[in-house]
Amino acid sequence: MHTLTLQDVADLAKVRRAVVSMWRKRPMVRGVSMPFPDPVETVDGVARFARADVVDWLARTGRGNNPEHIDDAPALSVPESVALEDVVTLLCWHVLTGEDLAGTSLTERIHGADEFDPDDEFLATEIRELRAADAVLSYVDDLVEATLGARDALARLESGRLKRVMGLRDLTAEATELLRCIIEAAAVHLGQDQVVLGVDGSAVALDVAEACGLEITSEDRPLRRRAVIRGISVREYPGQKRVSAVSLVGLDPAAALDRADEIVVGLRAGDVAILLGPAAALSDELAGTLQNRRARTLRVENLVVAMRLPRGLWREAHRQSLAVWVCIGGARAQQPWVADLAAIDQIELTDLAADVAGALAQSEKRAFRYSRRIGLSTVLARGPVVPRGVRAMRLGGGDAATHVDRVHHATLVTTAPLTPLDVLVEPSQTNLQLQRRSLGELHAHNHLVVKRGRRINPADASPDGTVRVMPTERFGAIALDPFDAELKYPRATRTEPGDVIFVEKPRPRAWVDPAGGAMVASPARILRLRESAEVGPTLLATVINETTTPGSEWPMWSVPVMSRDEVRRLETALLAVEEYEREALRRATAARDLKTALIDGVAAGALTLDAQPTTPGVAVAIDTRTRKGR
Structure with a gap:
């Protein structure tokens, strides 16, 4: 009998495994009872379901995301006890x-x-x-x-x-792409028309060979069979030039170093070997016997590039880092290029390939994007091959005007005076007990109206749109064309001036729309205050932002009740405080920008702080402040 596991069913229906478990627990489909088929057997604790029953159930219920599940099912029902x-x-x-x-x-x-x-x-x-x-x-x-x-x-x-x-897990697609760009750079360096890719135990290299259009050579019979199936040409003997891709992934440091020594020492002059293995063996600091074994391999001076890779590239242990060695026979490289790619936010594969090509050519005539040279003697004595965080050196000087502009742009804000904020208060003549009303109470007495937002597709945004979508802090500054807004969202509620837009999760936040006419994107909602509410929009938004508890629901939020005159005066004061807060935040942001601009400019050699004031009176003012400070 042809059977499927629950994971097979998920693959067949193109859904997640958890979805299939949910289907088993919910037999009702569109009001009709259509329970999931019962298992026909259990093998090693895993339930098996008849393929015909599953295919029929998917067809009757219409569940899943694969309209071709009938055709795909035979490929998933693997016979028992087959390797x-x-x-x-x-x-x-x-x-x-x-x-x-x-x-x-x-x-x-x-x-x-x-x-x-x-x-x-x-x-x-x-x-x-x-x-x-x-x-x-x-x-x-x-x-x-x-x-x-x-x-x-x-x-x-x-x-x-x-x-x-x-129980095998391969490298991720990102790791395969990175390996492909390195091998491609090596093939170009050797002259791609004559290059043969030597493959040793890693099926990932077949992806690379296919992408680069390379023939392969390998002693691994299972790998040769896979190459034949994929239509990749296999040579019995390597050509004049050869690039080898060797995987050390999954080996312990000692075994990885032994295999690396065998490959690096045995390289023919001009041949290139790319080794992918654990960073603990190839790049990080070692001690004792392991350090000596790695140093013995490196003394051959065939290593030209060593790179530490970001985490997450190996599915079996996504928290462990991998590393790459690029070696060329007869290189006599006493200063290999190294780079910690884990310290790079975004890796451009084209620039990475250019770094590898430049290192293979041992050229000093080009700038490197990620790599820098390190003395091999320091690695042989002690320490890591790739120091954590190491990256390419940047030439000093650069575009000085750009650095100056960054500093000037920040100081235009930081030098502008910040208007002091003062609020005049005095003791009240009355002594009334403080009253608070919940929003649920105000809503029940028709003092405010709550309107839901609509789910809005960001792809409908237009650069020339005039219908704003709020809240911008959650969904970005997008706007819709007015014709699209009416055509695609005819029932969407528009804001009116003074409406309060709010969200409950992950923490309560509220914004006032002073202009009106905006669409509100779900899950945000609108609080529209009536004249009888005895609370203003700014006060309501401030209470939501400053006093509500995360995880609470909007009907539980409460606001103080006061006279209309006090509401008007309090609204004016809160608006002034908000304006002051915005200006202070703008200056704090400019101060942070100024710090980074000064560090970058001085470090690049484009700026110096050994400068004299050029504005009349500035030098005197500075000198006066200095004497007072003493």
Whole structure:
């Protein structure tokens, strides 16, 4: 019987695993009881469901995001007790022979393997030893039929149940792209037309070889079979020039250093090797025996680039950092280039490839975006290969006018006087007990109206739009074209002058719209005060922002009750305080900008603080303040 696990069902329906669990708990679908199929068996504690039942249930309920689930289902129902490599071997046989597997005998399969692999380079031995059940043969045929060809079939195998059972996790797509740009730079350095990519144990390198259009050479038979399936040319012997991609990921530091020593020391003159492995072995500080073993490898002077990579590139241990070595045989590099890419906010792969190409050429005639040179002698003695945070040196001087403009722009704000804020108060003649009313109470007595916002698609925003979308602090300064606003959101409520826009989560926040005419984006809402509310919009917004408790709901928020004259005077004072707060914040922001502008400008050699005032009277004022300070 063909069966599926819950994760298989999620893959088939193109939803998350948790969604399938929710489907099992909720049998009602559009008011009709259609319970999820019951499991037909349990294997190693994992429930299995009949494929036909699941396909029928998805068709009847319309659930999921895959309208082609009937066609995709055969590719997911893997037979029991079959190994991933056995399926890959049979798939490779199908690619070479072009024949279906179902109904073939072992003799016929051996004959086909011998015909297309006469020298037994990757397939013949495995086919002789493989005793495949009829269900497995039929599954491979179903897999090919349900996918877009052999390459797609292999991709589904590598991401499906068989890979999950093995517990293997590969590198992320970001890591593959980074490795691709490094190998591509090395191939260009050697002259791509003659380059062959040596691959050792890492299927990620096949992605790189395919992207760069390189032939490969490898002693790894499973990797050769995958290359045949993907249509990548495999050479038995390397050409005149060779780039090798070696994965040390998953090895402990001692094993990783042993393998690295074998690769780096054995490089032929002019050949390039790219090693990807744990940062703990390749870049970070070591001690004792491990430090000596790494130093022995580095004394060959083949290392030209060492880079520490950001975390999260290895799915098996996303908190561990990886590192890359780029080595070239006969380099005699006594000052390799190093970079800590984990200290870079955003990595431009084009610039990274240029750094690698420049290092391989050992050129001093170009500026490096990320890398800087470090003396090999210091690494051999002690310390890390890649010091944490190390990055390229920048040339001093630069565009001095830009640095001057940054300083001037900030000081235009910081030198402007801040008008003092003073509020005149005196004891009140009355002594009334303080009264407070909740917004729920005001709403119940029709003193205020609450209106909901609408869900607005930011893609509808227009650079020439005139209909504002609030609150801008939550959704950005976007505006809609008035025709689009009426056409797409005809029932959306517009604000009126003095409306208070608020949100409850993650913490209560409120804003006053003094102009009106804006749309309010959900989950924000509108509080519209009536004349009888005895509270002003600025007072209400200030109370929400300053006194409400995070996690509370708006009907529980309370505001003080006072006379209309006091409300008017208090509103005026609060507006003045808000204006003062905005101006103070603007100056604080300018002060922060000034600090960074001064540091950047002086560090770049573009600015100096050894300057004399040029405005008449300034020098005298400075001297007077200095004498008073003494």
